[in-house]
Amino acid sequence: RGHGAADKPAEGYALTDFADDVTAFMDAxxxxxxxxxxxxxxGYVAQxxxxxxxxxxxxxxLVGSPRSLHGRTAFADEVDRLEDPVDRxxxxxxxxxxxxxxxxxxxxxxxxxxxGVRMPAHVWRSALAGLTSATPPVEVATITAPTLIIWxxxxxxxSRDDQLALSADIPSSLLVVYxxxxxxxxxxxxxxxxxxxxxxxxxxxx
Numbered sequence: 310r311g312h313g314a315a316d317k318p319a320e321g322y323a324l325t326d327f328a329d330d331v332t333a334f335m336d337a338x339x340x341x342x343x344x345x346x347x348x349x350x351x352g353y354v355a356q357x358x359x360x361x362x363x364x365x366x367x368x369x370x371l372v373g374s375p376r377s378l379h380g381r382t383a384f385a386d387e388v389d390r391l392e393d394p395v396d397r398x399x400x401x402x403x404x405x406x407x408x409x410x411x412x413x414x415x416x417x418x419x420x421x422x423x424x425g426v427r428m429p430a431h432v433w434r435s436a437l438a439g440l441t442s443a444t445p446p447v448e449v450a451t452i453t454a455p456t457l458i459i460w461x462x463x464x465x466x467x468s469r470d471d472q473l474a475l476s477a478d479i480p481s482s483l484l485v486v487y488x489x490x491x492x493x494x495x496x497x498x499x500x501x502x503x504x505x506x507x508x509x510x511x512x513x514x515x
Contacts, residue, residue: 311432313424322435324443328357332365344368344510348495350436353378356446359454368513369456369479370506373494375467376475377445388437391430400425410463410489411497421496447478456482457509459502461490 310330311317331354335343342365347355352374359366384406391399400422446452456479460472469486476484485505490497 311428311436313427317429317432319431320435322432322439324354324357324440324446325361326439327354328361331355331358332362335365341365342367344370344513346370346372346506347374348372349374349492350378350440353440353443353446356452357443359452360446360450363453366454368509369452369454370459370509371456371475372459372502373461373464373467373492374458374475375445376447376471376478378440378443379445380441382437382441385437385441388433391433393430395426395428395430395433397422397426406466407492408463408465409491409493409497410461413493413496417496447475452479453481455509455513457505458482458484459494459505460484460486461492461494461497462486462488463490464492466492 310321310326331345335341344367345355345358347353347370349372352369352371355366355369355371356374359369384403387399387403403425404418404421458472458476458479460467460469462469472484472486476482487494487498487501495502
C-alpha cells in the first residue's frame with residue numbers, strides 16, 4: 310500500500326499492516342506458502358511475515374534488509390518537511406542517500422523517481438514512521454525459515470555488524486557479502502542476486 314499504483318489510504322502504514330498485505334495478496338492468488346524476497350525495508354516486512362505466519366514462508370531472501378529500523382533515520386527531518394505535491398527534484402536528490410557503485414540504467418532510475426513522485430507526502434511520513442516505530446521482528450520471535458541474507462559491503466545505511474547480528478538471530482541463515490556494492494543491491498547487481506536466489510531455491514529442494 311502507498312507505493313506504485315496501489316491505494317494510498319490515510320492510515321495503515323505499520324509494519325504489521327504491510328505484512329498483512331503480503332499474506333492477503335498470497336490469499337488472493339491462492340498461494341499457500343512461498344519463498345519471500347525483500348529488498349531494504351521490504352526485507353523488514355518479509356521478516357515480519359515470517360514470525361507472524363511462519364507456515365506461509367518456505368524461505369526468506371533478505372537483500373540489504375535491516376535487523377532493526379527502530380529509531381530516527383538521518384533523513385527523517387527531510388521527510389517530515391514534505392508537502393504535496395512531492396517535488397520531483399527532491400525525489401531525485403533522495404537517491405543520493407544511497408550511494409551506488411555499479412551502473413544502474415537511466416530508465417530504471419526514472420521509474421523509481423516516478424514511483425516516489427506518485428507517493429503523497431503523508432505516505433512518505435507514515436511509512437517511515439510505521440517502520441521505525443516497530444519492534445524488530447527478530448526481537449519478537451525466532452525466524453525458523455531458511456534464510457539467505459545478501460548485503461552490500463559498501464552499504465552506508467546498514468553496517469556489517471548489523472548484518473552479522475541479523476544472521477546470528479536467524480538460526481538457518483547464510484550471509485553473503487557483495488563487497489563493492491552499496492545499499493541498493495538489487496539495483497546494482499540484479500543478475501548476481503538472481504543467480505544466488507536460484508541457487509538458494511534449488512538448495513531448499515534438496
